[in-house]
Amino acid sequence: MTYKLYNSPGTGSACVQAALTEIGAPFELVDIDYDGGDLQSDWFTKINPRQQLPTLQLPDGSVMTESAAILLHLADAHPEAGLAPKPGTSERAQTNRWLLFAATNLYEGELRRGYSDRYSTDPSHASGIEAAATDYTRRHYRLIEDEVGEGPYLFGTDFGIVDVYVWMLMNWFEDPAWMRAEIPKLVRMAESIMARPNLAAVHVAHFGEGLGGPE
Numbered sequence: 279m280t281y282k283l284y285n286s287p288g289t290g291s292a293c294v295q296a297a298l299t300e301i302g303a304p305f306e307l308v309d310i311d312y313d314g315g316d317l318q319s320d321w322f323t324k325i326n327p328r329q330q331l332p333t334l335q336l337p338d339g340s341v342m343t344e345s346a347a348i349l350l351h352l353a354d355a356h357p358e359a360g361l362a363p364k365p366g367t368s369e370r371a372q373t374n375r376w377l378l379f380a381a382t383n384l385y386e387g388e389l390r391r392g393y394s395d396r397y398s399t400d401p402s403h404a405s406g407i408e409a410a411a412t413d414y415t416r417r418h419y420r421l422i423e424d425e426v427g428e429g430p431y432l433f434g435t436d437f438g439i440v441d442v443y444v445w446m447l448m449n450w451f452e453d454p455a456w457m458r459a460e461i462p463k464l465v466r467m468a469e470s471i472m473a474r475p476n477l478a479a480v481h482v483a484h485f486g487e488g489l490g491g492p493e
């Protein structure tokens with residue numbers, strides 16, 4: 279068996295497809311109709327009771343969910359691809375740190391922005407939740423920007439799982455003007471990913487042309 283990635287364009291599946299593509303591991307894409315009820319269907323709920331993407335079936339048939347955990351697993355299962363430093367090293371500690379930082383702050387910030395109606399029982403709160411989440415997300419992007427050096431990737435010249443994760447999240451933020459002004463090093467990283475021979479097509483399949491929506 280090969281990997282089976284349940285996929286819908288522009289969702290959290292993007293970072294997993296990017297990692298699998300860079301690894302060069304064979305994988306099958308299973309199209310999910312995101313707004314058409316596939317996530318809530320009986321067949322998909324049996325695979326992922328949380329009814330979310332990304333969902334990845336491993337070659338042994340077991341199922342992985344949670345984007346950050348999936349990326350860490352793929353990096354460890356395919357060390358020859360060099361997508362993360364060796365477990366137990368200080369370099370790996372920084373990979374774990376920033377991947378989890380992005381998962382718990384940026385990804386969650388995007389969910390509050392995109393699904394603000396889910397964060398209060400009072401519909402009149404939705405716009406305030408979205409606005410606060412945008413500020414929160416910006417603050418956490420700035421904190422990563424302050425940490426990174428000359429790049430082109432977040433940890434210098436070594437490309438890896440934190441890069442593909444932050445690239446995906448930046449495409450959701452949909453404010454290229456703010457990103458270019460406030461987080462230029464992250465923009466350079468994302469554009470370096472978009473230019474990678476293996477990933478250019480993955481970028482277009484998920485996000486179309488350009489970074490994070492129309493300029």
Ligand SMILES: N[C@@H](CCC(=O)N[C@@H](CS)C(=O)NCC(=O)O)C(=O)O
Pocket residue numbers: 288289290291317329330331332343344345346381385389
């Ligand atoms: N903590 C999860 C979040 C996954 C998530 O929220 N995925 C979105 C797509 S990007 C989803 O499937 N949402 C459907 C829903 O929550 O109804 C992860 O990191 O994988």
